[in-house]
Amino acid sequence: MLPPFDGNGYRKRVLAAIEARGGPGESDPFEVYDLPVEAAESLPDDVVARQVDAVWAFWQKQRDHPKYRGLVTALLASHDALAAQLRSPGGRRWLAEQTREERARRDAARFAELDAALQRLVERFGGVPADKVDGLRGLAAAAGVDEAAFTERLRRHPAAGGTGADPAVLRQVRDGLAELGRIEGAPVRSLHALLELPPDADRETVRRRREALLQVNRQRRPDRRRALVDDLLAAAGALLVDGDPALYLDALAADVREALRPRVAAAVLVEDRLAPGDVELLVREAQAAGLDPGRAAAVVRDLAAEADTPVELPPPAPRGPGRDGWQAEVSAARAALRAGRPAAAHRHLDAATAAAGGVQPPIRVVRDEVAEVLARSDAAWRGVLSALAARRHSAAAAALEGLVSTAADVPGPGGESAEDLLRTSRSALAAADAALAAAGPGAGRERALLAVLDAVADHPVARAELTALPVAPATGVHVVPATGGAREVRWAASASPGPVEYRVLRLRPDGTREVVGSTRGTALEDGGYGEVTGHVVLASRLGVHAAEAVSGAAPVRPVARAAPAVSPAAPPVPPVASLTAVPHGRRLRLLFPAPADGTAEVRRLPAGTSPPAPGTVVPDPDTLGAPVPPISPGLAVDARPSMPVTEYVVLTRSGPAAVAGASAAWVVLPPVTGAARDGDRLRWTWPEGCTEVVVAVRPDAPPEGPDDPAATRRKVTNSRYDIDGGLPVDGAPGHVAVFACTRAGGRLLVAGEAPPGARVSPG
Incomplete structure (x- = not known):
């Protein structure tokens, strides 16, 4: 028989559990109706019917419950079908079979993650390390495994420790140390080297150091290095604290013996003996591999005996007086810093802080020195990677030499090794020197110089x-009409080989020159308005300019630009002089000076339509797109467009017609990233397909946009950027923002925003 239905207990025991697991889909009919699945076949039909009705009536009362309203609604939707099956013995029997199978599957899934974690720990450490148990308990609780079931599962696996010399565990340690060495850019020979302790350190010292490093490692951001160090410190606990450290050192000695055996055999083959110098060197190498002096000497002695040669081992070096506690860690940090290993020095200082219970003055002094070296190394790495990306191997080699001497154990952002990259840059420089030496005089040498600079962009001699x-200058400059009323300037390429860039300028009747743009091709569209007397094409290569090439002296009259439904009548009212698009949250604010005569409105132009020239009379404004909602005189607000280019024009209305005024474009482009100052250069990562940017600089505040009136602007092409190795700056450039650009119809369109990655602030 079933106890009387208790609504309060049902809510706490059943509804809360189902809600926590994610809803009815994670439950079954017997749990939902609070029926024992074990007694499904033996319960009388009337008892089951009373329980089903009582639960259904309770659900009705809980329809408006703030926490369980959604769950109860879902349960009521499935009630009719389930209740009918539960009321009949056959349906109840079938549901019971399905429920038992489903619960078995859920239990298997519930324990799967915990069992996989336990199995992996056993593979790594030969058992379950004691300091991993709390983490496993949290994993089990998150999967819904109670403490009793967790304890039973844990009891099936051995605890890590015991002999501590399981071959699988030792193999995991070797592989982990090798991977950590690749990440840090310096080899980590043994667990004692990981702990920065001598191989004969006592068990208590190893325990204290390991606990200090565990605490420090858990404060780092989660990444592969943190996971590796965590595993290796767990192995150090199993092998050096809970296990017998001598067994680990014996296993390490076997590895060292195998590594040194070919060296001993080669020395005996040549000299018929091991010279004293060879013996001393082999012992030092064995100690550098992580062995204590006694085992290092024993390894060399055994190898000499195998080679049947007498050997005289050097006396052990006397050990100076040691210092205990945190002072010894500070001394080790200073030694590591002098050796050009600031990362190791930082680990010693972390251990010193943990041992001292806080930051003592000597620790603070050395920590400041280490922080300064690490900050310099971070800046040096940024410069190195930027130089390598631009193939500036001369600058990269100089910076890498400094890193190798002062920060050898500080890897690059992607785990790069300074020593490996230095070898690569030196190899590139040597190949460039050899190519120059092999190149003869004449025209062939010019091409050889270009080939060298293509491989090493900053080779000083080339x-x-x-x-x-x-x-050589461009030739044959001439102008032909282009579509849409624009002009296209064409010319014959310079006869000089290599990366020649052409800058095009238009000449006005008053003698002024206006920049049209730059290109590496032999044609450029000029979409400007007004009378033009000619065009100038200026060829340059690597900063060296050729003589100017000028088009014919006959004036070139522009062809009238086609605009939708535009009348040539004189404007009845003055056009609005300016229009500015400013982002504001999810909106775009369009600002303009309110006209003294007539009313103004802003129109969003249809895609692909160019704005009419200011002062043009527009008989039918609807041909220029939809009006943007006005907010106040001089302000209209539009939803922020997502199209790459959205153009606006401000119209002044006077009667049925309108006069076109200023226009503005809101441009959305993939942004510049990684903008930073590197010495006397500003550098950034160009978005794919972008060849031009606008750099805005303000001395007092970050530029508000590409048209900020308080900022100075400079257009930079990717070819100029590559040649100069960035954007040269003198002194403190102030606040910098880099805006991506694109071209449409010969016009340069500038992105409306520069995100944080495209901005640089002083200091």
């Missing part, structure tokens, strides 16, 4: 020679 050579 750059000096090439910049001393003249650059």
Whole structure:
């Protein structure tokens, strides 16, 4: 028989559990109706019917419960079908079979993650390390495993420790140390080296150091290095604290013996003996591999006996007086810093802080020195990676030499090794030197210089020679009409080989020059308005300019630009002089000076439509797109567009017609990233497909946009950026923002925003 239905107990015991697991889909009919599945076949039909009705009536009362309203609604939706099956013995029997199978599957899934974690720990450490148990308990609780079931599962696996020399565990330690060495850029020979302790350190010292490093490691951001160090420190606990450290050192001695055996055999083959110098060197190498002096000497002695040669081992070096506690860690940190290993020094200081219970003055002094070295190394790494990306191997090699001497154990952002990259840059420089030496005089040498600079962009000799050579000018500059009323300037390419860039300027009747743009092709569209007397094409290569090439002297009259439904009548009212698009949250604010005569409105132009020239009379404004909702005189607000280019024009209305005023474009482009100052250069990562940017600089505040009137602007092409190795800056440039650009119809369109990654602040 069943006890009387208790609604309060049902809510706490059944509804809360189902809600916590995610709803009815994670439950079964017997739990939902609080029926024992074990007695499904033996319960009388009337008892089951009373329980089903009581639960259904309770659900009705809980329809508006703030926490269980959604769950109860879902349960009521399935009630009719389930209740009918539960009321009949056959249906109840079938549901019981399904429920038992489903519960078995859920239990298996519930224990699967815990069992996998336990199995992996046994594979790594030969058992379950004691300091991993709390983490496993949390994992089990999250999966719904209670304490009794967790304890039973844990009891099935051995605890780590015991002999501590399981071959699988030792193999895991070797592989982990090798991977950590690759990440840090310096080899980590043994667990004692990981702890920065001598191999004969006592068990208590190892325990204290391990606990200090565990505490420090758990404060680092989660990444592969943190996971590796955590596993290795767990192995150190199993092998050096809970286990017998001598067994680990014996296993390490066997590895060292195998590594040194070919060296001993080669020395005996040549000299018929081991010379005293060879013996001393082999003992030092064995100690450097992580062995204590006694085992190092024993390894060399055994190898000499195998080679049947007498050996005289050097006397052990006397050990100086040691210092206990945190003072010894500070001394070790200073020694590591002098050796150019600030990362190791930082670990010693962390251990010193843990041992002292806080930061003592000597620790603070050395910590400041280490922080300064690490900050310099971070800046040096940014410069190195930027130089390598631009193939500036001369600058990269100089920076890498400094890193190797002062921060050898500080890897790059992606785990790069300074020593490996230095070898790569030196190899590139040597190959460039050999190519120059092999190149003869004449025209072939100019191409050889270009090939060298293509491989090593800052090779000093090749750059000096090439910049001393003249650059041939462009020829045959002429202008032809283009679509949409624009002009296209064309010319014949410079006869000089290499990366020649062409800058095009338009000449006005008053003698002024206006920049049209730059290109590496032999044509560029000029979409400007007004009378033009000619065009100038200026060829340059690596900063060396050729003579100007000018088009014919006959004036070039522009072809009228086609605009939708535009009348040539004189404007009845003055056009609005300016229109500015400013982002504001999810909106775009369009600002303009309110006209003194007539009313103004802003229109969003249809895609692909160019704005009419200011002062043009527009008989039908609807041909220029939809109006943007006005907020106040001089302000209209539009939803922020997602299209790459959205153009607006402000119209002044006077009667049925309107006069076109200023226009503005809101441009959305993939942004510049990684902007930073590196010495006398500003550098950034160019978005794919972007060849031009606008750099805005303000001395007092971050630029508000590409058209900030308080900022100075400079357009930079990717070819100029590559040649200069960045954007040269003098002194403190102030606040910098880099805006990506694109071109449409010969016009340069600038992105409306520069995110944080495209901005640099002083200091």
